[in-house]
Amino acid sequence: MPDDETQTPTLNRRETLNRGGAARTPAGPQAPRLPGAAEAPAPWLLRLIAVGLVLAALNLRPAITSLGALLEEVRDGLHMSGSVAGVLTSVPPLCFAVFGVMAPRLARRFGAGAVVCAGMAAIAAGLVIRPYIGSTAGFLVASALALMGIAVSNILMPVIVKRWFPDRVGTMTGLYSMALALGTALAAAVTVPLTSAMGGSWQSGLAVWAVLAALAVLPWIVLVRDRTPAPGTPAPDRSTPGQASRPADAPALRITRSRTAWGLACFFGLQATAAYITMGWMPQIFRDAGVSAGTAGVLLAVTMAMGVPLAFVIPRVAGRLKQQGPIVVVLGLCGLIGYGGLYLAPAAGAWVWAVLLGVANCAFPLALTMIGMRSRTGAGVVRLSAFAQSTGYLLSIPGPLLVGVLYQHSGGWGLPIALMAGLMIPQMVAGVLAGRDRTVEDEC
Numbered sequence: 001m002p003d004d005e006t007q008t009p010t011l012n013r014r015e016t017l018n019r020g021g022a023a024r025t026p027a028g029p030q031a032p033r034l035p036g037a038a039e040a041p042a043p044w045l046l047r048l049i050a051v052g053l054v055l056a057a058l059n060l061r062p063a064i065t066s067l068g069a070l071l072e073e074v075r076d077g078l079h080m081s082g083s084v085a086g087v088l089t090s091v092p093p094l095c096f097a098v099f100g101v102m103a104p105r106l107a108r109r110f111g112a113g114a115v116v117c118a119g120m121a122a123i124a125a126g127l128v129i130r131p132y133i134g135s136t137a138g139f140l141v142a143s144a145l146a147l148m149g150i151a152v153s154n155i156l157m158p159v160i161v162k163r164w165f166p167d168r169v170g171t172m173t174g175l176y177s178m179a180l181a182l183g184t185a186l187a188a189a190v191t192v193p194l195t196s197a198m199g200g201s202w203q204s205g206l207a208v209w210a211v212l213a214a215l216a217v218l219p220w221i222v223l224v225r226d227r228t229p230a231p232g233t234p235a236p237d238r239s240t241p242g243q244a245s246r247p248a249d250a251p252a253l254r255i256t257r258s259r260t261a262w263g264l265a266c267f268f269g270l271q272a273t274a275a276y277i278t279m280g281w282m283p284q285i286f287r288d289a290g291v292s293a294g295t296a297g298v299l300l301a302v303t304m305a306m307g308v309p310l311a312f313v314i315p316r317v318a319g320r321l322k323q324q325g326p327i328v329v330v331l332g333l334c335g336l337i338g339y340g341g342l343y344l345a346p347a348a349g350a351w352v353w354a355v356l357l358g359v360a361n362c363a364f365p366l367a368l369t370m371i372g373m374r375s376r377t378g379a380g381v382v383r384l385s386a387f388a389q390s391t392g393y394l395l396s397i398p399g400p401l402l403v404g405v406l407y408q409h410s411g412g413w414g415l416p417i418a419l420m421a422g423l424m425i426p427q428m429v430a431g432v433l434a435g436r437d438r439t440v441e442d443e444c
Contacts, residue, residue, distance in 0.1 A: 041164065045222070049164050052219030053172065056116055056153055057179035059123050059216050062187035062209045063146045064092050065304075068279060069191040069297075073202035078136050090397050091140070093272060095147035096154060097393035103155035104382045112156045112163060112382075113223025119156075120220060122149030124213035131203035149213075155385050158371045162381045169372040170319020174312040177365030181307025183212075188279075189301040255387050258443040260374055263433030264367065264388040267328070269395030270427035271363035274335065277420055278303060278357055280400045285413050289346035299354040306358025307365070314362050315369040324370055328363070328431030332424045335360030339421035343414065360424075363431065367392075376439050384440055399423070 067074065067088070074080065106115045126146025130139050157176055165172040187209065195205030255261050282303065283296040291299070318324045338356035341349045371388055375381045406415045 046164060048219050048222060049160070050172070050175065052116075052216070052223075053157065053160060053176040054179040055212075055216035055219060056120060057157065057176035058183035058186075059120060059209075059213045060150050060154060060180050061184035062212065063123060063127055063143070063150060065184055065187040065279065066191040066206055066209050067143075069188060070195065070202045070205055073195075074139070074206075077202060078134075078139055080136050080139075088140075088143075090276075090401055091143065092147055092150075093276060093393040093396045095144055096151045097390045097397070099148040099151035100155045100386060100390040100393065103152040104386045106152060107156060107159065107382055111223065111226045112159050113220055113226050116153050116156055116160065117217060117220035117224055119149035119151075119153040120213055120216040122146065123153075124210045124217065127210035127213060128207050131206040155389055156382075158368055158385045159378060159382050162372050162375075162378045170315045170317075170369055173319075173365060173369045173372060174315035177311035177315060177368060178308050181304060181311045181365075185301050185304035185308065188297070188304055192297075255383050255440060258440040260434055260436065260438055260443060261384055261387055261440050263430050264370055264374060264384070265391035266395065266430035267363070267370075267427060267434045268367045268388045268392030270392075270423055270430060271361070271367060272392055272396035273399035273423060274420065274427070275361050275364060276396060276400050277403050278361060281403055281407075281416070282354075282357070285342060285346060285417075286350055288413065289350075291347055291350055295350075299350055302351070302354045303358040303361065306355060307362055310359060310362040311365040315365050318366055318369045319373065322437040324366060324373075324435030325432035327366055328435055329428055331360050331363050331366065332428035332431070335424045335427075336421055339417050339424070343417045343421075346413075363427070366431075367434075370434055374434070374439055376441050380439070380441055 071088070103115065110118075123146045126142045126144070126149065130142030130146070133139055133142055158173065161169055161172045161176070191205055191209075194208055195202060198204040198208070279300070283300050286296040286299055314327060318327055321327070334356045338353045338360060341353040341356070346353070367388070371385050372381055375384050403416045403419065406419060407413060410416075
């Protein structure tokens with residue numbers, strides 16, 4: 001008989017999956033298994049899931065940054081008012097907050113892998129529909145469809161990592177965070193050249209990103225029927241109708257009692273505020289300082305691209321530390337120096353400030369890593385991820401709008417930059433609180 005069916009099972013032995021998704025059990029006497037105990041997945045499956053994580057992460061920002069690159073053309077093509085175009089800058093965090101709340105319930109009902117698969121399909125559908133729908137209202141609805149897919153996938157990425165790679169949370173978080181940063185920078189940098197190559201049609205320039213989303217659907221198909229609970233999570237009791245989700249739901253009511261959860265939510269929200277302000281307004285700051293439009297776009301791409309290597313390094317370092325506060329402080333100081341440079345010499349030191357702000361924006365992969373580390377169980381990660389990200393995105397909505405108001409009424413960038421720098425202080429405080437060596441289960 002094959003080796004995997006004759007050896008006595010051990011804690012570290014990998015078992016292969018049969019066609020139905022259940023693990024092959026060894027012949028002969030064996031130790032009893034606890035209900036809901038997770039089987040070790042086959043190596044090929046782990047590799048496929050890693051590919052799926054990378055492809056999914058590549059699709060979590062192009063819907064936003066590709067639109068930013070062509071916003072003027074979209075406004076002209078749809079006869080969109082300036083106020084509606086301004087609202088577009090706050091639509092992504094709003095959708096992330098609203099739709100992200102749905103992710104835990106959907107994951108419990110259908111499985112995290114199936115929800116991510118559906119999320120990638122929603123992104124592809126929204127991206128291919130919105131350029132050709134022909135109206136502002138339709139464009140917003142189709143964008144919301146794509147953002148809904150992004151929102152649920154955002155929430156479930158840490159859950160997938162905790163479920164399938166519990167001993168490599170930092171490494172795998174770094175991998176998909178690096179892919180996310182790469183997708184962000186890639187869409188910002190190549191959307192305009194792609195549009196020109198396709199005849200100058202902004203519709204084609206936006207719709208082309210649906211191809212990448214469609215490719216991301218494929219690896220997740222294998223997990224559509226997976227309902228295995230995360231490691232350390234007991235299987236729900238399905239013997240009594242109506243009772244299946246009650247044990248899993250109870251802790252969700254107590255997550256708001258956790259200081260760590262609130263600290264992580266505030267940290268996530270403040271770093272998201274900084275990121276959306278940077279994506280929406282940094283090129284204009286440089287242009288107002290005398291930098292050409294083309295160079296300003298490249299500077300934004302540099303800022304986004306800094307996340308590619310650092311998003312892989314920072315989570316790995318954070319995963320080896322008991323407390324992540326020192327990393328939070330270093331990133332915050334880079335942000336303060338970068339904003340100070342924008343205020344004092346925006347054009348003279350433009351490349352330095354772009355790099356420093358890119359480093360500061362790597363608070364995002366750090367926040368994702370801490371979500372995976374601040375809970376002992378997969379179920380806890382689901383709830384913490386949903387709470388921290390949904391609450392955080394809600395907190396981030398006013399930031400870009402407030403910067404625009406201050407800029408309009410003050411006639412310069414002094415007050416907006418002071419606001420950006422000032423927000424780094426509470427971000428560091430919240431990050432140090434969230435980075436303490438404890439879990440939300442200890443506080444709920």
